[in-house]
Amino acid sequence: MKILKFGGSSVADAERIRKVAEIIRGKTGDGEEVAVVISAMGGVTGSLLKVCESVASSANDSESIIREIEDKHLGAARALLPVEKQPRVLAEIMSLCNELSDIARGASMLAEVTPRTSDLILSFGERLSASLLCEVLRLQFPDALFVDARDIIKTNSDFGKARVDFESSSRLIREFFLQNQGLKVITGFIASDSRGQTTTLGRSGSDYTATIIAAAVDASSVEIWSDADGVMTADPALVPEARSIEMLSYPEAMELSHFGAKILFPLSLYPAMMKKIPVFVRNTFNPSHPGTCISAGSAKGNGIIRGITSLRNISLINVEGSGMVGVAGISSRMFGSLSQNNINIILISQASSEQSICVAVKKEDSSEAIRLLKETFSNELSAGLISSVYGEDDLAIVAVVGENMRHVPGVAAKVFTPLGRNGINIKAISQGSSELNISFVVNENDLRKALRVLHQALFSSEIRRLNIFMAGTGSIGGRLLGMIHEQEKSLLSRRIELRICGLINTRKMIVCENGIDTGKWKTELESNSLQADFGKFSESIVSGRFENSVFIDATASDQPVQYYSGLLSSNVSIVAANKRANTGTLELFRNLQNSARKKNVSFNYETNVGAGLPVINVIRNLIAGGDEIIRIEAVLSGTVNWLLSEYDGTVPFFELVREAMKRGYTEPYPGDDLLGVDVARKILLLARESGFMLEQQEVQTEPVLPGGVPDGIDTDSLLSLIRSREGDFQHLYREAEARGMKLKYVASTEAGSASVKMTSTGVTHPFYTLKGSENCLIFTTKYYNQYPLVIKGPGAGVDVTSAGLLADIVRIAESVRV
Template identity: 40%
Template structure:
């Protein structure tokens, strides 16, 4: 024999109620079917009660809407020959309900007893419809065998009497027994009571336990328990099996799949619970049982409760005094206030308790009254209540066998910039609960789901600023690698923001990279203020800001992003080469907050120069000297120049091929090389700025004044002098190289002549080369050489930085 419970959504529509019929009729054993009210009806009954007690005559219209809802359902699913009798039964009950509402309206009073009677009609009406729908069904009145008693102002189940009455009632079990859930009656007076919201689950569990059913099936509108709330975490998936303890913990912390008291009656009888989907009956759902075989996952699921208030009871008089906590919890219990989390300092001078927001005010009053004498004398402080909080629990019985879970939990939250206000862990280690600001709830759930491998994919959320040559190439590389990374690395690169110099688009779910330019063009105007506010305001987990611009205004946003635990990957050189104190603060913030500030492509495009310097220093080595050709543009120019290709033409070619900055004067002035040298010097451990670099340049200052058009017109004036010097170099078998040098912190850039014996002589095209002399590589310096310019390789270097964050 089985007990099947169908919730409000399972009897809320024609489709679902016909599915219920099919599910019940295909059972090969006797069943007790427990049904809830039609979806939304209980809320409507309560809302109508409030209209009536307030003297609002529109309650009559609501009664008509309730009547119409049930009539429409009956006419849609009940065969014609059964319909007249059913409609008569429904109308009789609805007239009773109308009379009760009229009484409430007349006397302006709504007692708990009257409200209990009103809400009982939801299940009484729905059960009549289902009984008429399914052939060979016997309808029972649950008020005859589900009995309650009054305690602390509430009706609680009389377990012993109820179990006896259930056994007696079903001693002669029909093939299909139908029971309205939720409703009950007082054992003494016989007045209608109920088991609380969600009580239909409880009704089913009580019956299943009393009759020693082979299984309890909870039919709802989801496939079972999920690893997290899928409305918050799209990657959440159904949990195949849970233990009773795990299910109870998840239910208590917001997983509204089943009503928490449901578990206990069947647990003690070792009756499995199956949670299944009325709309997808072939899905296996979730099985809840005593022991899970071959269970290796330490974490089964993450659950949460919003609307949390933390009340702190504190005072020096609490230290070492026996009975303080007893007084706290007795006072709250006597007033019917439930505490779902407790955190106490080891010094015993404070105890924090978590309650729901709706109970907070009364809880504060109760505790202030309980400790009034101590508060008056100053031995204790008045109760402190902090609202606007949320409580999260990670649940899994195998946590007790897995060291480091708590460390990983709090480390993950810390790296995401989420402060834990209070925490609690039981000795059984099946639940670690903690309280955070409610604004961090979504972010916390996502980052924990990702961190504990409950998600199918690890997600990195990217904000990309700049869609020029580098940014455009990066977006295309991400788009082309997207499926491969998901398949091979289980990594999802979710681009949630794209900004150009004038427009910006944002989407938490991710932007379609195939047509982002069209979407960007249609979007609202964007500036750096909007960029900052949107990114920080989105408060999204595992987020990375990627700067593919050369903007100082955008670089000025880095500090704010790092302060909000958003990693920064920059192709932009401004931040790393600008004011030293600002650079040092960015580095310190990233280290302190556990996020990344990466700018490998600031020097050498995709070459691993900065990373190598950091690796050497981290291993204890010291950088003594750096010699480098760091401008792919200038190297291209001095490799291209010849008797037939004058200097001005090589500059133009560099611009056309995308090797130079949009304004090539930045390259020719040596500013770009100076910035790169400053970055390398800083990363090598020396304090320096651009003003400290000695410069020996090759283009007169006057060429850098005026407009870019004027520059292009005047540039050929330099060709004759360059050709004269070049011809001499060619005879001497020498070449020009614009070299950046650092030695013990002293820096300079200059145009040098190198012969065939020099490592820089054979440097081809736009390649870069770096020689690192260190304490370990003193006699034979380390050499890094390769393609050092171009949008494609720079974008690839940025992509590599992003991937290094994904690998954390």
């Protein structure tokens, strides 16, 4: 025999009841006898609770609520049954609802709803739904039998959470099933005590009814039908990537449900576990899905972790004091005090030094728990043996569950390393000697992020996902988005997923938790109504909704820089094409480096110098290997080198500047290139990376344009100025040409100094052959002294810069491992 149980969402309306009937018909066709346990129609139990509240508060709306319940069932009956079958069923529904009204009126006269009366009122939900489903099934199975579980399941008189008398119940169930043939439709959730008074079985009571009956008749299996594809690896509402678990052991399922998994309640599994009856959790709305099988054995070799679950609204109660060390009975008194006052302890954690012990309780129990413990330890508090008893609210418990964790080293690292990398603070940790679960406490604001981080690390470790937020959607930012779109398949083949979750430019911004389509980002950004606000954009990044977050600065603005420190401190990695942070004050440079190091996040800015050339990483690798930078000479402006390479006096210099702007070689304001500001920033950064801690004003800079450029001049005026100085520039060019040399704009740093100036180079110098937008860097170091290290390649251009940014991002993705 199979026991099928259908939850409230499965029978919420006529169409769903029809679907349930189809599933039952399919199951009876297997040749095995079937019994069905049914919950109240979706929403009805909630309405019945409102009836209780209305009666207790004398709100006088209980009758209208009952009539809504009546209308719901009458409407379903009319939709499901042929006209000739309706009168008797409709009359039965109205009779039950009239009985309910009488009970509510009687209780309202006392303005009180006792636990016994509450159980009786709540019983009408299952009685109505089971009788209705039974009538629907009789259309196909004329011998279908309505069974009131109060006749076959006996409990004590602890109303609201009655304890089952298994001996009496099993005998009654077996006798009933032997004496009655046909398809049985049984009310879930309800039972009765020895005097015949209605009781209820508490949370997941209908599941409990199903397993009680299954154990009594030695059923072959129990199927729990709900609105989910089985037990999930995490709560899909918090972790969209959650997936169903194929197999669970009874202990695993109990651990998951104890810590918040909504499908099952631990007590409801107990009868099935005692008889080793497999329990299948299936989806009424996706019946072809196999769901989850809960049985005596876990799925060996199918992953270490089975699932992650959580509990909200938790408070942590701490008892601390040096006088606790070595004193027997402290824990006993603490737990006894709480237990005697019906305060449930959810988690326990104690320091090995014995100087502190903490317990997690429900938030609503926090104040009372603190009061009780202060009372219990009043003598110790007065004597200073216990220094404090206090609570922390707004917390959540996360539990990582799996039987295969036993005796496997490194599981804790798999759990806590990604949490630390994402800046999630752990308040308390608990792990039993059975090694079945690792539980810990976090701030409730961090719960969503913690679950997503863990789920990716434990269940999606084959995919390293970054959540990307980008400032700047111009030539560089736009091309980078294009590259990410073009290389999506290639990146996935390397197990890397780059999900664009936020974009901002000078006008608009968009933040999307589920990601922005990189093929349609322009449309999505422009159609979004949010006006650009970098403060709010930054707040979205650090809100706790996103794990493994990376901020990309593809601007040349000072505005994003002021948020770098906050982002790094919130465990957000940064990839910057923008040089302004690293070339601002030395204090800012050091602070950002220290923040990244302290939070163990990445601050990558390879494109700050040389576009896509490996410059910054080369310096770091040299120093890491014990080398010492003595001197760096470099042509660092691809823009200026292109201008100098192209210039031969036939095309005016200002025309070449205009062409460089058109090709995207220049900075947004070309004066930064011609004044030497951009090159000065680059050599300053190289100096700092080399260990020469200079301030910006210490870089001696000569402009490219003879005579310099006035401050505050706009682009059009700048081009006019260049045009007026064509003769001066032509003179410089002719002078170098006459000596067989070429003009190069060279930056250098050594021994704590740095400079940028126009230089004439001869044919033997590596700079002489540079063409177009090429950059060239010559490193003279302790190890590369006689033959300096030379790096040469394109140092400007949208493609190479965007590719350099992408490489920096991919390096971060490759580091996202436990």
